[in-house]
Amino acid sequence: AQRVTQPEKLLSVFKGAPVELKCNYSYSGSPELFWYVQYSRQRLQLLLRHISRESIKGFTADLNKGETSFHLKKPFAQEEDSAMYYCALSTGGGNKLTFGTGTQLKVEL
Amino acid sequence: DAGVIQSPRHEVTEMGQEVTLRCKPISGHNSLFWYRQTMMRGLELLIYFNNNVPIDDSGMPEDRFSAKMPNASFSTLKIQPSEPRDSAVYFCASNAGTTYNEQFFGPGTRLTVL
Numbered sequence: 001a002q003r004v005t006q007p008e009k010l011l012s013v014f015k016g017a018p019v020e021l022k023c024n025y026s027y028s029g030s031p032e033l034f035w036y037v038q039y040s041r042q043r044l045q046l047l048l049r050h051i052s053r054e055s056i057k058g059f060t061a062d063l064n065k066g067e068t069s070f071h072l073k074k075p076f077a078q079e080e081d082s083a084m085y086y087c088a089l090s091t092g093g094g095n096k097l098t099f100g101t102g103t104q105l106k107v108e109l
Numbered sequence: 110d111a112g113v114i115q116s117p118r119h120e121v122t123e124m125g126q127e128v129t130l131r132c133k134p135i136s137g138h139n140s141l142f143w144y145r146q147t148m149m150r151g152l153e154l155l156i157y158f159n160n161n162v163p164i165d166d167s168g169m170p171e172d173r174f175s176a177k178m179p180n181a182s183f184s185t186l187k188i189q190p191s192e193p194r195d196s197a198v199y200f201c202a203s204n205a206g207t208t209y210n211e212q213f214f215g216p217g218t219r220l221t222v223l
Contacts (some may be wrong), residue, residue: 006151043112044214045199065139086152095140096165097212101151107183 002027004089006100013077014108021072021103023061023087031089033070034097035061035095038084047072057081077107113215115201121221127189128219133182134156134203142212143176144200152200158184191222 003026013019027033034048050063050070061072070087084104088097105109114133122128135139142157150205156166169176172194178184188195198219202212 043216044202046211049211095159095210096154096157097142098154099152100142101149 002031002089002091002098004087004098005099006085006087006103008103009081009101010104010106012106012108015079016076019072019074019077019081019105019107021085021087021105023070023100024070025068025070025089027068027089027091029091031063031091033061033063034088034090035059035070035072036086036088036099038086039080040083044086077105079107079109081105082107110167113201113203113213115199115218117218118216119219119221120221121223122191123223124192125190126222128191128195128220128222130199130201131188132184132186132201132215134184134197134201135213136182138203138213139181140204141178142202142204143182143184144202146198146200146217155186185193188220191220193222196220196222 005024007022035047036044037047038044048054050054059072059074063070084102086102087100090097116131139160143155144152146152155168156176157164157222158178162177174188198217200217201215204210204212
């Protein structure tokens, strides 16, 4: 069965510091991976998806099949990046997502 | 479009009572998902529907939980009887049902069972 692991429940960084939110997955086939974000008092929303190979709000994520990872990175954290981040996995071309347990990012001034 | 609509936003009930959560997906979306969010387990998929038909209910914790989608614009998640361990935030999401398509989430219902 597929699984998504986010080892850190809370990550605290200073403004301007680099950010890396870790995500590892377990799946034997070809996965598709996503990052969703939930800002305070807002709905959970898609941040970026692996297949688009995009950079959103300065965030990027590279799929590393050898390490089965999809870490989310940003070179310089901003205060507005403080939020809950979820890594999610879709398999077999299906519509179902498996989410990790989430990482709360706190950017301190 | 107001997006996915959920009601109520907050529900406080006593153990043993029946709880019904409601969801209206985005018009035109043919897939609907129910999730439960807790601190310990994060976001868990409970059940999802395609074209009003339940496709995967393997995440439904036990028989006390049931979900229906009588038409394309309405779904319910019912817990009967409720227990304190059911306390969580329940999210509904919808999408167009195509491969790897973005899911759009509702605001959630915060359920507290005393």
